[in-house]
Amino acid sequence: MQIPPGLTDEQVIESRLMSGTNELRSKEENSLVSAIRETVTEPMFLLLVAAGIIYFILGETSEGIFMIAAIVLVSAISIYQDSRSRNALEALKALNKPTARVVRNGVEKEVPGADIVKGDVMIVEEGGQVPADGRVLRANDLSVNESILTGEAFAVRKSEGDLLFQGTAVISGMAWCEVTAVGSQTELGKIGRSLEEIRVEKSPLQKQISSFVTKMAIVGAGVFLLVWGINFYHSGNVLESLLKGLTLAMSILPEEIPVAFTTFMALGAWRLMQMGIIVKQTQTVETLGSASVICTDKTGTITENRMELAALYAHGSGQVYNDGNWGPAAAQSVLSTAMWASETQPFDPMEIALHAAYTATAPADERPAFHMVHEYPLGGKPPMMTHVFANAAGQRIIAAKGAPEAILACCHLPEQEAAAVRAQVNALAGKGYRVLGVARSTLEGTAYPAEQQALPFSFTGLVAFYDPPKHNIHEVFNSFYKAGIAVKIITGDNTPTTVSIAQQAGFKGGSQALTGDEIAGMKEAALGSAVKEVNIFTRMFPTAKLRIINALKADRQIVAMTGDGVNDGPALKAAHIGIAMGHKGTEIAKRAASLVLTDDDLSKMVDAVAMGRKIYSNLKKAIQYILSIHIPIILTVTLPLLLGWVYPNIFTPVHVIFLELIMGPTCSIVYENEPIEKNTMLQPPRPATLTFLNWRELNTSILQGLMITLGTLGIYQYAVYNGYPEDLTRTLVFITLMSANVILTLVNRSFYYSMLYTVRYNNRLLRFVLLLSVLLTVAIVYVPPFAAFFKFHPPMFRPLMLAIGAGILSVVWMEGWKWIKRNRGRTIPPNSSPVL
Template sequence: MAVNPYPFPGLTDTQIDVSRQQNGSNALQKSENDAWWQALKEAATEPMFLLLVTCSVIYFSLGELSEGFFMLGAILLVSAISFYQDSRSKKALEALKAFTQSAATVIRNNQLTELPVDELVMGDTVVISEGELIPADGKLLQINDFSVNESLLTGEAFTIYKDLHSEENGRVYRGALVQSGQGIFEVTAVGKQSKLGKIGQSLSEIQPEKTPLQRQIENFVKKMAAVGLLIFLVIWGINYMQSRDVLGSLLKGLTIAMSVLPEEIPVAFASFMALGARRLMQQGIIVKQTQTVETLGSATVICTDKTGTITENKMELHRIFVMQTNEVLKAGDWTSDAAKQLISTAMWASEPVPFDPMEKALHQAYQTIAPVDERPQFRFVHEYPLSGKPPMMTHIFENEAGKRIIAGKGAPEALLKHSTLSEEQKLSIHQQISDFAVEGFRVLGVAQAEYPGNDFPKNQQDFKFRFLGLVGFYDPPKKNIAKVFKQFYDAGIQLKIITGDNSLTTAAIAKQAHFKSNLPPITGEELLTLSPEEQADKISKASIFTRMFPEAKLKIITTLKDQHQIVGMTGDGVNDGPALKAAHIGIAMGKRGSEIAKQASSLILVDDDFSKMADAVAMGRKIYTNLKKAIQYIISIHIPIILTVALPLILGWVYPAIFTPVHVIFLELVMGPTCSIVYENEPLERNAMKQPPRPLSTTFLNLKELSISLIQGLMITLGTLFSYQYAIANGYDENLTRTMVFTTLVLANVFLTLVNRSFRESVFTTLRYKNDLLVGIIGITLFMVTALVYIPAFASFFKLSPLSLPQLGIAVSVSFLSVIWFEGYKWVRRKE
């Protein structure tokens, strides 16, 4: 809690409890769907679930009760795995939702505190500032330069200046955006009773568009399902023609259908994205939409603001230039009357309760130089909000004796333009601005005006200002920023600075931070005066953009996207909203970011630490790479299952039904955890952040990578079929032949898991990668297959026979050779 600087005590704890009991909380209506019922419904409609149920029914119809009960057990196990994966994903998403919930600044027990918006109650006193979304309906108690945008409620996107003396215009509504200034209001309606709650609108209801990777996965699964249906009909038809046994033929057809269906792929995708988002959250990076995780690894350009991102956002009044005495003074030397007048005027031009770092610094400086604090003696009479290009603002105060202060501050160019200085004096001031800026100072001009009447001009620019001087703030670069920039450059990612500050200051800070820039900075106005072709060229080649405003920022983002760049954009203010929304990866600051910036962004840096973006890109690359490994593994291991089931049936070999549904379901249970748990926990491969970004349009299903998976699958198929023919040649019976084939396939699955941990590094390198779950999953798999082969009860049920040591040696050797050849391919890749 913080000291309350406002004349409102707020509710007490007792009043809060009473209000909550009588009027409820501020949570909007939530979905009434039972999450468990929804999950059960989804599980019961999955194709694999339906196939298992059908197989169970057929087994019971044929009187094969043990197989029927086994399939029922398999249904429970598959459903449990599905629930577990769904639960992991939903828990991750719920945690993200809790972190992205907006906070409100509230006065309670005469203390300032921050709490989640949903916890507001009727009667609360809420403080809202520029860039925030109003958290509840209420009646305004105090305003300073306060305007809102109520387009979410009205559909009309224009600024409304509020008035305490108007019944309707003195109210605010949940969902409106504070466009400028600061206000304090008393909550009059919460939750479903608010205007937004009654209309039923919510930004969270907007469904995000599916990414290219999602669409490709859906298309691939649909095609595989269609292929499975076709093969099912063929196998069923062939068997029926040969045996005239409807149920037996149907069972063989369902076996092949189960082997074709790649139901692990969508599960793996959802798990990787949700768990990746949770991992990022644990690092202080909130991903609002899990699809952003996919995009992170493809980022080619990061556009960053300067203040608070590159710099520490610790504004200190470091230097002033006093026009009257023509002196440049450092902190501690502000003893002259002219210097004190300059600092005092800059303070009066700021908000009475400051929330901007520079305005806070001015108030602190005033406290050190003022012999008597005159702030309580003056009242706000009139104000002109920050406006113009470049911007300035003016405040008017008056005391009871009639003494009036008209104070203006803002971009020096704006105040000089409307001052009474001569051209020669203006040139001298411009030189001083350059001197300050070269040292990396953030520079504001300060001026004073006189006006006798109360019919103040409509625009602040109509005053005749007396220019008092300059105030220079120093905000040093963050200590780690040069290292962060190097990480991005090494990863092949371009960096661009987009800031509202002037060119010289930005260039100085960029140089101190070892930022790479080959062209001079370009301003927003200069950029928009160029032809479209020149704009595109400048945006592509320049790295520093200054004096930027919303239209210019948006132009840079859209142009980069037109040039097929994957763009990340950092921002914290209201004017960053359009650019953040337009960027592929909008990045808002968690501490200093405005609510509109957070709403418009897809990613939030909790502690405003830009270095976390390098971690986020690394995580994005890791997740994509591991997802690709998992899906290529799924494709590779499905092929031998399909062909080992289908070919003996189609070709009429000695033992056509070498696998039954119980064998296929066992293999499916082995594959599920391997793809979605083992590969999800794989670490980032070395040199992953030394590679250029992959194009977003490139996915795991390009022809080359798909071909690799197909060849791997065919090689394992050759191994299983070799084991089959070897058993036949040696006169083995059906159970022993099945055991040879089954063991070869399971062991090939284990070797494939190890080999596919990297498509570049050797297996000897990847064995040193830390992944505790890998050992556990492989250990469980080997234990289970050993139990199935060598424990009589299990072997009898699965129709397997114990293998002798030479027979086991053949199965191990064949499975090893059918997979290890890929190490040769990787060796050639490394040499290339």
């Protein structure tokens, strides 16, 4: 039937007013309200409120006002960080919204899926999702998977008059449909409420961090009660004892860690988006850096996906035709057969090339006189497809194309002829061509067999397409190899073609190959060994791809998988990192994947892995910094009290809060902005079994914290030994701690490279935060009103230098440890340059 011209612009507006937009509405809370609610329920916020109330009850108004100011500032920082994360995620969602093809004003155009209205004529095709409910006006080889509604995952054939439902997946063919329902009126929209109840499970790293913070909170609660009890025993004053206990609780609670994690993941996803990599879930960011195997398809990922018709082999004449020489009758017979076996409205690059070549060289275009009367969709292993056309005079054309093995199996050639055809297949495939077999058939009557393979086919010839490797693919493979990441090719193409293209692309380990049938016949143990040794897998089908991914996962590999087609969906979903192509990728592939490369460039995965490693490394630095600086705060608050020293309560809540306000931006803003270290992409991927902080790293942070504690308490004892009053002692201890904090921030920028080297890293936020820390410290020590409030006393030059020196020495020893590490034979190749 004739396709309608679709709605006019005025009709679109009218329909939108009458029936609404094509969006599934969900109950979304105001982001600001949500951020405020999360902030006021945080433990640190509650501790600040409690301390402020106690100060006011005790009549210490200035301290109470300071706590109120601290509450406002801490809340503002939390809400700002939350808004940065939310804005980054909203930007990702905006890019993730699907588009749809419609006919409007008689012209086909692409619009956002949400803009479809009731009455629109929409076009759906293989690999896409149905964007709205609709009735089929015309269909070519159309089948859909309706499991999202029915739970039954099999293809359902659709023809003219049938209904399609929003969210279902188009398995094959294409269709024009009139939209009958949009948004919440669709079948999917009616059951959409249940989708809101689904919660995303926390990642392993999130669970580790949550567990650590919970344990620290429990420890903090226990020590808080102990300190409260000891102070109450000595003073008998409940509120003052409670205030001193709260001081310790504030020092122990590492509330910066979950904030840092959220900030790093969200901003990491945003940075990837800026690079053309859409991350559908921020948890994927943490996994990127640990990818140990990348399984890539061939067409469009390794190759250009141009599919130029490169050669024809005519079986009747035994000749091969090249370079566009499709004019001879024998070549025309092969070309026309391949064209008739293609879709009437081609969207596959090979079929587009066949139609174009036929249009350019056919003596007479017979397509207008014939219409399709029967079709067999692409199917079988290996696959083939058959179309039946007829004209008004009753003449019929029955044409098939597919994998040469599948076509030869249907044609029943004598073995000598079949061997000659296979030799031609290997010769063409050895040049890197993708080869298809074509055949014709005849049939009397309309009793078509159930299977296309039952038709009496006669072999016509071969069509060969050349899809050259991308210009940068050699460098991409080398980057993966340098990073210790294995690369495997998983493709539906045949072995000779794939091996040839792999060699042209600089792929390593292409001497062996396994087919999908061989994979399917293997037992688990044999498959586990095979996936370690073999790097090329050909003639693959969905279940075989899935078996390879699962075998690699069973070997404790972190698997990234690229794909673009319907058949890639299960493997993309099963991989730790599913990667879909933004241009040629089907909606089914994009829905199953966790990453989308907007320009189909595999080199972006090198950038993504580097970003993942950088984020993971910087997050570890931030958390190690938090642990190292928290230890001296905790011990400086606790030990003088527990050991009965002369000044048992050297710090009060106002001092701890000042330190917290410095530490928060340092870990979540400064370290997030750190550049990647030059050796990051020269290291092997981290093992899947590795915990976030191993014992060596944890011990390093603990040792750093204890050394800083030694410096602060050493200055404490120095001040007491010299008879300094409490205010001056407090000042010197505080200056020691702040000096150590500044140097710790610089030293922990790298646990391998020297501080003198990392100072060249470009991080303006670092300079700003450290300068602000120094200026604030000078202000609260030397500006009289501030010094009086914090109970500080400006020190003389000699004790000041001793305090600063003790703070520096308590951290800078780490440089010696790093020097030893660099000189143990673990140096980076001299030709490697920093990536800043």
